[in-house]
Amino acid sequence: MANHRLVTLGWIFTEKFGLILLSMITFVAYARLLSPAELGVGTIIIAIVELVGLIYSSVLEDPLVRLQRLEDKHISTAFWAAVLVSLLSIVLISVAVVFYTSDPMLRWMTALASVKILFTMMARVYVAQMRRSGNFKMLASRTLLGKVVGGVAGIAVALWGLGAWAVIAQALIMEFVSIIVLMRADPRRIAFYIDGPFLRELLRAGTPVAINALSSQTLQRGVNVVLGMTAGANAVGMFNMAMRIIDLPRTAIYNGLLSYALPAFSRRSSEPVRLLGIIGDSTVVSSFLLTPLFLGIALTASDLILLIFGAKWAEAIPLLQVLACTAAIGNTAMYATTALVAVNRSHLTIKAEVATTVLALLLVYVFGSVYGGMAAAVALLARMLMITPLQIRGLNAAVGYDWRRFLDSNYRSVLASLVMVATVLSVSPQLGVQGYLHLAGSILLGALSYAVAYSVLHPRWPQEFKSVFTTR
Structure with missing residues (x-):
């Protein structure tokens, strides 16, 4: 097994x-x-x-x-x-x-x-x-x-x-x-x-899922449309450059984990203790990998864009930094929607998803003509800060995943990532190298500082992570 x-x-x-x-x-x-x-x-x-x-x-x-x-x-x-x-x-x-x-x-x-x-x-x-x-x-x-x-x-x-x-x-x-x-x-x-009756049943079960998916994905696709209406194609190009750098790892990793998580969660939907255990374990592993990854992208945004894509994309650097921080926050509750689908309680967060999405799009529409792509990046950050606690509240109502479990699953990776950020910001300017050597040095420095900090906080993490994939 x-x-x-x-x-x-x-x-x-x-x-x-x-x-x-x-x-x-x-x-x-x-x-x-x-x-x-x-x-x-x-x-x-x-x-x-x-x-x-x-x-x-x-x-x-x-x-x-x-x-x-x-x-x-x-x-x-x-x-x-x-x-x-x-x-x-x-x-x-x-x-x-x-x-x-x-x-x-x-x-x-x-x-x-x-x-x-x-x-x-x-x-x-x-x-x-x-x-x-x-x-x-x-x-x-x-x-x-x-x-x-x-x-x-x-x-x-x-x-x-x-x-x-x-x-x-x-x-x-x-x-x-x-x-x-x-x-x-x-x-x-x-x-x-x-089959008419089955189709109606499918629509009833799938509509809350579709509304949640529409709400979250509108922020990635709909924001481009609204930004194009207010700020023009050039602003969309800059924003999409920054968003694509985030989405390449996020979409690949999220889709991989969530494709596996839904059937795994569904099999345990009638066993609350086991379901809570796998949600918590999955969050710990995901946060361990993804929180430092996205904060690392924010730290190295200038080198990444200027070295790989060229100076014509320089306007995308601050957008990438904001979007990377947004993604890091989103990691903390990445399984919320999937867990609610598994127990057929997606309706618990529909109003929150829709309301925060509409608010984010409104922010882009109002400020896009003035601030361009930054309006979209900040709108996504604001939306993430609002929706995450509402998702935890929905999870708590559905399966008992409360704030104590949420903090226990995330605090080590967040603290270790903050140590990584402080180390890179203080040491990286003193490296005395430029270009790809500076980028490589920053990545190595960040990886080492994160690994040391996380190991201090959680010395037995290799054994416990292995057990996530071999038990329950």
Whole structure:
């Protein structure tokens, strides 16, 4: 059992860290080949399309994973409902963009990008089945292959001088390759059948999940749209540069951990003591890895951007620092939404999620024209400071995960990270080196100071972390 768990986690993180590497390659290429405005235009269009796809995906995928028994009629219902709503969405988006802009290029970009919704939704049934069966090897293979093919295509389009089309091409081709791989791996014929009562049940279970997902993801995709309306494509490009540096590790690691966590939490949903134990243990391990990672990105933001991406992106440095601190705070309660889904209590935080998201978007809308990308970065930070205690309150009401457990899971990594920050800020300027040597020296100094501080606070951490993956 323990070995199977480790193999499963191994494939999850093979996929996610492979995505980090591939995303870094394509992102550096785009930073060199595209202007901030071109990157901004592509980002806005894909943000709109992915936001629509995310809403539908959340309604279907997680509820399917939670089902005790997944029958053929359930698969048919979910698949064909997804296809029909996707086709309708493509038509609506294509018509809406005609009224929004007279630019034929933007119209074509948006219409073609919207096809991504269809490919995304067709994949949901296959992904849900593979998550249920633990076939993360296939999930990793399809994602990595899609990323490779999509990345090569996107870079080729950028080299041809087609600007924002590179971003569209990468996203569309990546999703198309992914669904082809999934359908070849599971070549079953899905009969055209929609079970009305089951679809209504799926919608009831998935709507709270979708609202929560929409609320949080709107901050990453919707903020780009609102910022583009108020501050222009250049500000979106700068903000997206900073956000992508954060999202590369965060999305890979979060998605990997949460993909494994939902079925693991669901299996323990009827055993409160075991559920509380795995939530706490998972938070300890995640906080140990991620809190210093994001604070380290904030410390090295100047070197990272100037050395890797060039001086034309210098405006993104303070944005990256704010967003990195935001991500570090978010680590402390990263399993809250997943745990609520596992016990079917997502509704407990819906109002808080929606209210804080609306407030953040309002802040971007009001201050975006004055402060540009910084308005968006500060809005996300403010939202994180508000939503985290509300998530803990919801967890406490649902499963008894109170503030004492929250602090016990996070205090060591937070204190050790603060020691790391103080050490790097005081010692790094005295290193007497510049460029990549300064960046490497800061990373090494931060890693060593964090490891020493954490070991002092928790001498037995290697043994206890190992037990997380081999017990319960």
